[in-house]
Amino acid sequence: MLDRYEAEILPRRYSEKDRRHRSAQLGYWREALGHLALVDLTREAVSDARAKLEAGRGPSGAIVSPATSNRYLAALSHACTIAVREWGWLADHPIRGRVDRRKEGRGRIRYLSTEERERLLEACAAEGGHLHALVVVAILSGARKGELVAARWRHIDLAGRRWEIPDSKSGHPRVVPLVPQAIESLRSLPRGIGEADLVFPFFPRRAWERARDAAGLDDVVFHTLRHTAASYLAMSGASTRDIQEILGHRTLAMAARYQHLSPSHLSDVADRMAAWME
Numbered sequence: 001m002l003d004r005y006e007a008e009i010l011p012r013r014y015s016e017k018d019r020r021h022r023s024a025q026l027g028y029w030r031e032a033l034g035h036l037a038l039v040d041l042t043r044e045a046v047s048d049a050r051a052k053l054e055a056g057r058g059p060s061g062a063i064v065s066p067a068t069s070n071r072y073l074a075a076l077s078h079a080c081t082i083a084v085r086e087w088g089w090l091a092d093h094p095i096r097g098r099v100d101r102r103k104e105g106r107g108r109i110r111y112l113s114t115e116e117r118e119r120l121l122e123a124c125a126a127e128g129g130h131l132h133a134l135v136v137v138a139i140l141s142g143a144r145k146g147e148l149v150a151a152r153w154r155h156i157d158l159a160g161r162r163w164e165i166p167d168s169k170s171g172h173p174r175v176v177p178l179v180p181q182a183i184e185s186l187r188s189l190p191r192g193i194g195e196a197d198l199v200f201p202f203f204p205r206r207a208w209e210r211a212r213d214a215a216g217l218d219d220v221v222f223h224t225l226r227h228t229a230a231s232y233l234a235m236s237g238a239s240t241r242d243i244q245e246i247l248g249h250r251t252l253a254m255a256a257r258y259q260h261l262s263p264s265h266l267s268d269v270a271d272r273m274a275a276w277m278e
Helices: 002-013 016-033 043-055 066-085 114-127 131-141 145-149 180-187 205-214 224-235 240-247 252-256 263-277
Strands: 162-165 174-177
Touching: 002 016, 002 066, 016 043, 016 066, 043 066, 114 131, 114 205, 131 145, 131 180, 131 205, 131 224, 174 240, 224 240
Parallel strands: none
Antiparallel strands: 162 174
């Protein structure tokens, strides 16, 4: 089941990056449960294998968190769903409704303060190349690193202030609005020709790490810039739906993580309700 799922379903439903993650997750289940016949894939067998996963460390060497455990379980569960619905290999689902998900903590959302942002941009400018423009666009668009390094000039309309991402992580195209500062940074870059149409031809990892360290931001990763964009949107009064649309979140719940940063916006909503009742 796992072999067929990895060969047929992963290439059809997931991006290359997501396929790598899913493949690693399926690899664990293959090692832990691959000796079983499907009839023996019971709730108890899955629960025992998950307990062993949580007692050890993941492929990266990191401790397996409740969120990571849930992602592993979801990978196996979806393979079982395909086996039930499409292949007829299972009469009943051994996981759905039988093996509970772990409760995930909210975690701390790390984003850049104004002072931290200014320090980082100054350090990026000192590195030269396209790093400064890359970081500015990342903060002002909330785009993922993969989306940025895959951006092509033919998908960017500077006059119309829009960037079309034809293949986002959600599996659907989306349009990112470009603010004036992002447009200014993009205009500072050389334009590619023909196949060399990439806006950012590569991710300058070493330059990024030097700039981050020079700015004294050891706990910041590039994905922090996406959290920064979402946090700034929330603090400026953007709704959960606005944040979801701009950043391309799959669900409203993902965007709702930032709404606690916009108390003034919530107060405005409550005031409008009170005014309507007068």
